[in-house]
Every structure is written in C-alpha cells, then in structure tokens.
Amino acid sequence: MAKRPNPLRRVVTGHDAQGKSCVIFDSDAPHVYHREDVNAFFTDFWIIESIPAVLSGHKDEGSEDRKFSHSPPVGGAVFRIVQVAAPKRNKPRDLKLEQELFVKMNPGGVSELKIDGPAPIYHRTPTVDYAFNLGCDRCLVLDDSEVVVRRGDVVIQLGNYHAWDNRTDEPGCMAFDMIGGKFPD
Numbered sequence: 001m002a003k004r005p006n007p008l009r010r011v012v013t014g015h016d017a018q019g020k021s022c023v024i025f026d027s028d029a030p031h032v033y034h035r036e037d038v039n040a041f042f043t044d045f046w047i048i049e050s051i052p053a054v055l056s057g058h059k060d061e062g063s064e065d066r067k068f069s070h071s072p073p074v075g076g077a078v079f080r081i082v083q084v085a086a087p088k089r090n091k092p093r094d095l096k097l098e099q100e101l102f103v104k105m106n107p108g109g110v111s112e113l114k115i116d117g118p119a120p121i122y123h124r125t126p127t128v129d130y131a132f133n134l135g136c137d138r139c140l141v142l143d144d145s146e147v148v149v150r151r152g153d154v155v156i157q158l159g160n161y162h163a164w165d166n167r168t169d170e171p172g173c174m175a176f177d178m179i180g181g182k183f184p185d
Helices: 095-104
Strands: 009-015 021-028 030-034 038-050 077-084 128-135 138-141 147-149 152-157 162-164 173-181
Touching: none
Parallel strands: none
Antiparallel strands: 009 021, 030 038, 038 077, 077 173, 128 152, 128 173, 138 147, 138 162
C-alpha cells in the first residue's frame, strides 16, 4: 500500500447547549479513502445529506464510519481534498482495474465512468463542482480539449465528462466542493 500523505486537520464549529459558538471537532480529518491505481487519497471533511443543511447537533458528518462515495448524496454536498502522488511514467492503462475500482468508490452508481474516454478515470457526476487547485499543475481533460490548471486556479464544472491528469513529477492536491444536481433529461 502507498504511503498516506500527511493528515489534514479539520476544525468544525457549531453551538453549545447555551447557543454560544464553539469548536465541536478538532482533529485530523478521519474519513480518508485510498484509490490504489492512481495512488490518490480522498479526504472527506463534511458531507451534507440534503440542502438546505441542518445547522444544529453534534453528529460528525465527516466521520470514518461513512461509506465512501465518489459523488455526494443526491441533493446533498461534499467537501473534500484529493491528494495524488506523482505519477508513474509509462504505466499501461488497465481498463478492467479502472472500472472495478470506479465501481468500488461509486456505491450508489451516481457517477458515470466512460471507460473508453481519452484519459484514465474519465467520468461525470451529477454535481456542480467547485475545484480549487492547491498543488502542482494539473491537466483537465475534456471531450474537445485539455486545459492546464495551475496552483490557485478554480474550475467550475457542470456535470460534464472529465478527468484530472497529473503530468508533472510532483504530487497534486485539489479541493472540491461538490453540490448535488441532476443531469438534463
């Protein structure tokens, strides 16, 4: 198994019994999923089941007890950071393994994989994704083009097929706020 990157701290605030603001959780984010074939670690900080979100209680909506899902709950949202190791060069693409691992991380079947897409893990989710590049340059692969996304750049995706390709020798890191939507009929 690959070495897990440094843990990411998560501070969650809310209200105490008297209605005063307070810290509810302060620890390393506990919900981390490892995708072996691309050596990516998905850290889910918070998951909202439906919008509008309930803003009370002390339930940990980012706990390690949750089953990982590539997409947020239908009508919900997820905030995560994805850390990807520097890629191995000249590694042949294993379409069967790619499909098996995508199914494993997509238990509700909400995300769609296009196995014959132009890049590994070419997929779409029924979400609005706010993607913020925190690390090395990443290549956003689309049906008709490729866009280099540099550190500090933001991409807003509207349920389109895409893949993120790290073509550098550096590890990558991106933050995603994924808000559930629906594909047009």
